[in-house]
Each structure stands twice: as C-alpha cells, then as structure tokens.
Amino acid sequence: MFTEKIAPRQLFILFFIMRTSIVISFLPVLTSAAANEDAWIAAMIAFFPSAAIVYIIGRLAVAFPEKSIVQYSQDLLGGFWGRLLPLFYLGLFLFIAGTDLRVYGEVIKVGFLPETPLPVIMGSIVLAAAMVVNAGVEPMGRAADVIFPIFLLMILGTILFPLIHADFSNLQPVLAEGWSPVMIASITPISITAQYASLTMLVPSVTEPKKALEAALLSILLSSIVLVVVTVVVISVIGAWADRVPLPTVIDVLQFFYSRIPVLQDYFNW
C-alpha cells in the first residue's frame, strides 16, 4: 500500500515549510493583535504546548509505523467508532486546507493582484497541489528537497534585509500588561499545530518511521525559532501597530504555495 517512500529528512522539510510559511505569514498579525509588543514572547511560549501536541500525534503515529490513522483507529476503537473518527480527521484536513488556501489567496490578492478574482489565484495553487498529489508522495518529498534551499534563502532575506531599519526599542515595554494577553495570544499558534495531524497519514510512507517523530519535533522547534525571530524583526522594524497588515513581500508567494500540499495529500490519501 505504501510503496512510495520518503526519507525522514524530507518529512522534516515538508513539515518545516508547511508550518513556517503559515505561521510567519499571518501569525505575527494575530499574536500582536492581543499581545502588542510582546508577540514574540507569545510565539516563544506557544512552542511548548505545540511540541507536546506534535509529540502526542507523532508518538501515536510511530506506534503503528505500517498503518495510517484510518487503519489503526479501527484497531484502537473498534469497528464503528474506528470508522467514524477518520471522518473527523477528513473534516479537519479539509478545514485546514481550506483555511490555508483562503489565506494564501487573500495575501496574494491584497499584496500583488488586487484586481484578479480570488478563485483564479486559489485555483492556480490548487492546480499545482493537485498535480503534486497526483504525482505521489515521492515526488512531493523530492520537490521539498529542491525547494528547501530556496525557502531558507527567502526567509533569511526577509529577516536580514529589513534589519537595517530595526529599532529594538520598539520591543519595549516588555510585559506591560502582565502575562495574560501573552497567554491569550499564544493560543492561535498552538491551535494551528493541528496541521501536524497529517503526520498520521505520512508516517507509513517514511523509510524509517521511528525517525519521523524526531523529524516532526525538529521541524516545530526550528519553525518556532524562525517565528520568534521574524516576530522580533517585524515588531522592531515597523512597531506593533503596523503588524496588523499581512506581510506583502515576495517571500509569501513562495512560502505559501507549499504549505497546503501535505494537507491535500492527506485528503487524497483516504
């Protein structure tokens, strides 16, 4: 069933790109809405519960290295519930894919093509995603390998170029209103960790399923670091108030397209 295989490295890259692109394109907006200057602290705090969620999902997936959640949910919960539960997951994947797609479309529309109808923008990326899903898991992993250096370069660019204008006094005051807004702000990045549910579908395709958990945890660690750095840079450059518009940079174009592919992959895997 799972004859096509991807390496743990490729799994890591897939999740890293998926998580990072989505968090840095709209999380600074959401977190700073509640936490203002302390958005970066919220991003930092968000790491721990997120990692815990990933660990739980990953551990379960690794416990059944040969099976996807559709199969082992029936082992765990029995016939009826075991069949019902994957339906919820199907809904979740659809929901995440839909959200990501909409966010992608809106960013492109606001930033680049204000007169292009939204369905055209989203349709183009759905076409690409459908093609890669049609091609299979292996090409997806290889595409991740090819894109990874470009992606890193783009992130590095967005972090380094605005640094000239950075004014770190913008980060002050730290914790002006105490911990509670920060905690509230960190809920969004935690909730987005639900993306990692696609781990339950991808683990059977990994050559060494045992290493899949490590790869997933590493990806969330690194993407959290990237998120914190990006948030710090964004706040110090344009201040907390300006954070509320999405970053209309070229990077978003490149980052976004990749984020929903694994999700769609799961969706089609059923």
Next chain:
Amino acid sequence: MKPLSIILNKLLSLLPRKSKKNNGEKKDKKGLAVDYRDISQREADFKKTPLGASLENNIRILEELTGGSFDLNIKRSLSGPKEVDSAVVYFDGMVEKVAVEELLRIVKIDTFKTGIGGVKKNEIYETVKRRLITKDLKEAEDLESLYEGISLGDTALLFDGTAKAILCETKGWDYRSIMEPEAETTIRGPREGFIENIRVNTSLIRRRIRSPNLWIESINIGSLSKTEVAYAYIKGLAGEEILEEVRSRLERIDIDSVLESGVIEEFIHDAPYSLFPTIFRTERPDIIASGILEGRVAIFTSGTPIVLMVPADFAMFLHAPDDYNELFPIGTFIRILRLAAFLFSIFLPGLYVSVINFHPELIPTSLLLTIQTTREGVPFPVLGEILLMELAFEFLREAGLRLPKAIGPAISIVGALILGEAAIRAGIVSPGVVIIVAFTAIASFTAPTFSIAISARILRFFMIILGGAFGLLGIQLGFLLMLINLVSLRSFGYPYMAPYGPFILQDMKDNIIRAPWWLQGLRPKLLGFREPRRQRPSQQARPRKSSQSPKKGTEGR
C-alpha cells in the same frame, strides 16, 4: 522433412509453369516472374529458406530474393582440379576491393595450385574453409544468414554440392573521418567526435576504457533496416536492474527501420509527454566514457553519430566537459554561470512581461521611467512585443540552422541589424524588449546540450504567456508545474532531479560546484552504489612535510 519439402516447392516454383503462364503470368525485363507478395510475406518466406546443395539453385533463389539488384555481384567460376562450380557473392561498394580480389584468387587459382588434386567434389568447401586467411569467418546455412552477412559487407563463397556458404569478413565501405563535433565544442578537451560507423564509435570508447569489464552487447532493430544497436556498460558497476531495463526496452521495439537514434530514444523514453529529455545524447566520446565510468549505459546506433546514454539526470544536461578539464574554481564558476543562464533563458522574458504589466513597483523608479519613455508610441502591449521578438528570434535561429554555411552570417546580420534596429527606429518594439530578447538568446546558447536548450525555448513561451496573463503568480505557477514535472520524472528508475531532489549531500561535490578531482572520492550514490569508492581519498599534492625533509647535510645543495 520440412526443409526438404520447401526445397522441392522452391524447385517446382522455379520450373516453368504452364498453368500459371496461362493465367497471364507476366515476366519482367530480367526474366523473373512478377511477384505479387507483399513485403511482410516476402520477409517471412525469405526467413525460412535454407540453402540447397545445388549452386545453380542457390544462386537462383538469391537472385530472386534480391530481384537481381544491380549492386549484387555474383562471380561464377570453376575451382579445384575437379572443376567444381563456385560463386563469390558480395555487394559492390560495401566490401574492400583488395580483400575480395584475394578471395577470388583463392577460389579461382589457388585451389589448383595447392596440390589438393585428390580432393573430392564435396570436400572442396571444407578445404577452402580451412585454408582461408581472413579476419573473420562465418558459415551460413540458410538464405537469411547468408543475406545478413553480405548486407554487412561480407563476401560469401558458395560451392556446388555443399548446402552451406562461407562468409568472409571483407567489410570496407567509406565513412566520414573522425572530426570534432560542431554542435559540442570545448576549449579544453579532446577534439574527437563520434561518426556514423558504429564500430569506430565503440572503438573510441574501448580506447578510453581499456578494462575487459567494458562490455558491449548488440542487437539488431528494424525489420527492414536491421540496424545494429549496441549498448556499452561496465559490468559490475552498472546496475543490473538498469541493464535489464535497457535490454528489455530495446528488445521490445518493433519497427521497420531505425535511421537515427532519435527513434530509439522515443521508444525507450520514460516520460514521452514531458518537455524534458530523460535520455542523454551526445556526439562526444569523452562524455560517454565518463558516463559509463559512473555506471551509466551508452546506446550506440549504427548510422548516426549521436550516442544515447541512460539513466540521465537533469544536472548532467548542464554539465560540460570543460567543467572537468579546467581547474576546479574555474569549473565551478562556469558551472554556476551556466545554471543561472539556464534559469534566465526560461524565466527572464516572462518576468519582464509580468513585472512591467502587473508589478511596476518592483522596478526602481528611475529605471521604470526610462522603460516607460522608450515604450511611448509603441503600439503593442508588452506581451505582444515580447512574443513578436521571440518569434522573430526563433525564426532567425531556425533559418540560420538550415542555410548553407556561407549565407548563415548574412542572415544573422539581417536579423540583428535590420530587424532589431529597424524595429526600434520604426517604433514597433521598445529597446527594452530587444535587450531582454537578446539577453535571453545569449543565455540560452550557454546550455551545453541542445536537448535541454530546446526544452528551455519551449518553456520560455509558456512563461511569457503565464506572466502576461497572471503576473508573478503565473510565473510562480509555471515554476511549480515545471518543478512538479521535473521531480516526478524518472530515467530508467533513476530519479531525474537527483541529487537536488532527493537531496544527496555526497553528490553535491559534482553538482553546482565542481570539487577538485582529489576530493571526488566517491561515485554518484545512486548510480555507482555497487562500488562507491572511485579513488583513494585525499590525494591532494602537498609539499613535503618538514619531518620528511632531506636529512641534514643535504640541505642547501
């Protein structure tokens, strides 16, 4: 029993038949019966015809088979003291004259001289066969192998009373001499190129790789053309699965003729609908040799200087022999340069269109103003301008290719000066577009292999249209679709985008950068997996360390 009946039938068919004549059987000018069998029927009949003992009959069926073609030479004579009827059969122009004369001398004269007076009628065949001194000697027992021999330039000796023929190798047709391939020149590297003769081509490889483990197998493809196709590899290094795949794909081909390796290429292509070539082709023996040494399989086709090589990966289409022959920093530099040029040649016009049309804010204001002032008065949209000029350039390139060499430069002057200059003067296109098209053209000529350059040319038009329609979004979509296609390709089971995707760190020493030779310790991972070690690691030459310096007392001498 069956052969006998066939012979009888054949004999009967040769006899004058009254009944058929009455049916209006016509004779052509050579006096042979008009034959209404179709080609496949003829081929099938010819395959099952054995040689008979009667020379007369053998010659008749051979003449009937070839229709007395004017290049078929049949020299009849009497040989030996017993004056046995004999014949020397060959195709004029395919044989070496001297060798055939030698054979004729043997058959006509030597058989009398050698004192084999006691030889019986039936023994002359064996005697001659034993006494022949030629390069290669084969026997044919049926018409098919006899014909195959003479069609390859052999000379057949037939004697009355023996149902066999001796095939002596006398191959000697004319071929082009070894020259530098015009389409693939190097600054530093051998000047040899493949030619149309398959034996010469394989010898060019054999001379470079003198190991007995260089195996060359051959099969004939084409029911009519019977083209020799040979594949060369290093036994024990090339993957057996790849070899099996090559073998089975070649054997599967059922076609009437193979006139160029392109036919073979399309039959064994992994992704026939992709724009990208998954089979490497070149005219340079040094490239083929280096590929074979990495564990690839080269496929030679008789009658063409283009040799195929599988499995191919994307990166090797952008590598040139100069990368390896020059010093490694230079090699690395030109390699990166070429990669950038390749990307430019695909994306630049599309990017220009999309940026001018949709995202003028990405251009610095002063530059934008310059472009806009030159564009004033131009009646076409940017997309139309670019398409017009690209099309003009493609026409120019195609025309330059087809024209005789003497007129070629004239066309480029017409194209460059008249078309470019006049189009700007007339205000039909803006100078910016001409610059972009010229830049792209130059960039596309840096590709070392024609096959990848031509895919870039086609992709460029897609990118222009996508960029003109959707701006950068379209370019991004185009890039994605291209990437998805690239990563899902496989060439004989070998991932096409390796070592970029799947990423293989160890192979990066020979991709993008070109590491010095003494660091190239390992063969490509997926190809040379059977024997990863290529050479002793870290052989960098260093000056002698002080501990190894000459003993005291010898210093200063």
